[in-house]
Amino acid sequence: MKIFIVIPAYREESRIGAVIKDVLKSQYPIIVVDDGSKDDTFKVANKYEITALRHKVNLGKGAAMKTGAEAAFKMGADAVVFMDSDGQHKVKDLPNFIDALEKDKFDVVFGSRNLSHGVPFVRYIGNKIASILISILFGIYVSDLLCGYRGLSKKGYRKTRWESRGYGVETEMTARTAIYGLKHCEVPVETVYYDEVKGVTILDAINILFDVLRWRIRL
Amino acid sequence: MILGLQIIAIIFALLMIYFAVLNRKRGEIDKTEIISWVIIWTITIFVVIFPDLLRTYANNFLITRLFDLMVVGGFILVIAMVSRVYLSTKKMEKKIEDYVRKDSLNDVKKNNK
Numbered sequence: 001m002k003i004f005i006v007i008p009a010y011r012e013e014s015r016i017g018a019v020i021k022d023v024l025k026s027q028y029p030i031i032v033v034d035d036g037s038k039d040d041t042f043k044v045a046n047k048y049e050i051t052a053l054r055h056k057v058n059l060g061k062g063a064a065m066k067t068g069a070e071a072a073f074k075m076g077a078d079a080v081v082f083m084d085s086d087g088q089h090k091v092k093d094l095p096n097f098i099d100a101l102e103k104d105k106f107d108v109v110f111g112s113r114n115l116s117h118g119v120p121f122v123r124y125i126g127n128k129i130a131s132i133l134i135s136i137l138f139g140i141y142v143s144d145l146l147c148g149y150r151g152l153s154k155k156g157y158r159k160t161r162w163e164s165r166g167y168g169v170e171t172e173m174t175a176r177t178a179i180y181g182l183k184h185c186e187v188p189v190e191t192v193y194y195d196e197v198k199g200v201t202i203l204d205a206i207n208i209l210f211d212v213l214r215w216r217i218r219l
Numbered sequence: 220m221i222l223g224l225q226i227i228a229i230i231f232a233l234l235m236i237y238f239a240v241l242n243r244k245r246g247e248i249d250k251t252e253i254i255s256w257v258i259i260w261t262i263t264i265f266v267v268i269f270p271d272l273l274r275t276y277a278n279n280f281l282i283t284r285l286f287d288l289m290v291v292g293g294f295i296l297v298i299a300m301v302s303r304v305y306l307s308t309k310k311m312e313k314k315i316e317d318y319v320r321k322d323s324l325n326d327v328k329k330n331n332k
Contacts, residue, residue, distance in 0.1 A: 033323070053323045059316055067320045071327045165316060 001079060001102045003151075004072035005094075007032045008064030009085035013039040019087045020048045026094050031071050032085070035064040041085075051075070061148075062162055062169030069157050081109075081151045088191050089149040096187035097151040107156035107182040108173070110142050111149030111189040119191070126205055133209075134171065137216045140178035142186060146170050146200055149189050156182055167200045168208045175215045228267040232260045 005028050009016050016032065023030055030050040034042035036058035045052040053071055055064060065082055072080045079101045083089045093111070100109040113119065119127075127146055135141040148170060152160065160176040162169050177184050200208070239256040242248045248256075266272055270285045277288045 036319075051327065053326050055319050055323050057315065057319055059319055063316055063320060067323050070320075071324055074324070074327055165312075 002077050003028055003079045003081060003098060003101065004075070004077040005030045006065065006068035006072055006080045006082050007085050008035060008061050008068060008082070009033065009037065009041050009045065010035040010058065010061070010064070011037045011039050011041060012085040013037070013041045013044050015087050016041055016085050017044045017047070019083070019085055020045060020050060022087070022091050023083065023094075024048065024050070026091055028081075028094075029072075029075070029077075031068045031075075033064040033068040033071075035059060035061070060165035060167070062164040062166055062172075065169055066162065069152065073154060073157065077154070079151060079153045080157065082148055084148045090190050090192075093149065093187070093189040096189070097149075100185055100187055101151050101153055104185070105153075105183065106151075106185050107153045108160065108177045108184040109151035110144070110174070110184065110186045111147045112142070112144040112186045113147055113189055113191040123200075126200075130171065130205075130208070133212065134174055134178075137212065138175050138178040140174060140184075142174050144186075145174060147189065147191070149191075164211065166207070167204045168211045171208050171212060172215060175212070175219060179219050225267050229264055232263045232267070236260045 005023055005026070007016075007019065007023070007030065009032055012019075020030060020032065030048075032045040032050060032052045034045060034052065034054045036055045042052060042054045051071065053067060055067065068082070069080050081094065081097045081101075089111070097109050097111070100106045123146075127144060130145045131142060134145060146167075150170070150173070152173075156177075159180040159182055160173045162172040162176065164172045176182075236257055239248070239253055239260070243250075243253040266289075270289075273285055273288055277283070277285055280288065282288045282291070
């Protein structure tokens with residue numbers, strides 16, 4: 001099974017190099033999608049033996065993930081694993097995703113952080129509320145709904161092909177997984193929080209909430 | 220109608236006509252749009268100067284004060300315009316997304332050749 005690692009990146013010139021170096025050790029092909037960064041993220045990524053793509057304007061994490069996934073499948077991938085570009089996801093957890101996709105033939109593999117350790121309290125509560133809400137509305141419980149460390153088979157991508165351009169992507173992916181009855185599982189991942197400013201903010205959370213209601217009606 | 224309020228409304232309408240003309244000169248709106256805007260704002264000025272023109276409509280809708288009719292009408296107009304702007308923004312965002320993503324994916328084809 002040909003598996004690609006897709007890394008959406010935005011303004012990560014200081015960290016992307018280390019992340020790529022680390023992921024290169026895994027021997028899997030890597031696609032970095034620079035989502036219109038004004039800094040040198042693309043330049044740094046382009047130095048390595050990987051596929052570096054660039055959005056000319058900033059569209060959001062969801063759009064960058066979609067571009068990365070489409071590029072991977074065009075290049076012959078059978079599955080993709082998404083990782084964040086700030087180094088919060090560890091390569092040592094990658095085998096869990098590979099096994100779930102390759103051996104157990106799961107279509108969607110959700111990474112789940114141990115939310116009771118090292119995660120800011122507000123994010124912990126927000127994440128839990130979101131998980132419960134999705135569970136009520138769509139009948140799927142994912143313990144760490146907002147974790148960006150995820151794996152998708154080709155079929156999984158085709159079915160969950162999301163519309164969200166921003167941080168709603170993980171939630172939409174989960175909702176679509178439930179609606180299309182895709183084979184899914186959760187694997188434990190270690191996470192280190194580096195950036196308090198980036199990631200899902202209260203405003204993003206409100207937007208996602210409205211989107212969730214919209215998906216419930218539309219999907 | 221309060222005179223001060225009428226003056227403010229007329230100045231606002233004249234300003235909007237000026238902006239419409241300015242936009243036309245810059246080529247941002249076409250002939251039909253400038254004509255429509257000038258007609259809309261001229262009617263507004265007329266109604267503001269002669270509010271009794273609306274008396275019959277106010278009675279039909281059981282609205283006692285003309286001012287209330289104008290406020291309700293204004294709200295309806297604003298909501299309609301906001302919805303239109305929202306939809307066109309969504310459409311535009313989708314177009315930009317498709318264009319940017321397609322452009323980015325072209326690099327994959329080039330790299331694969």
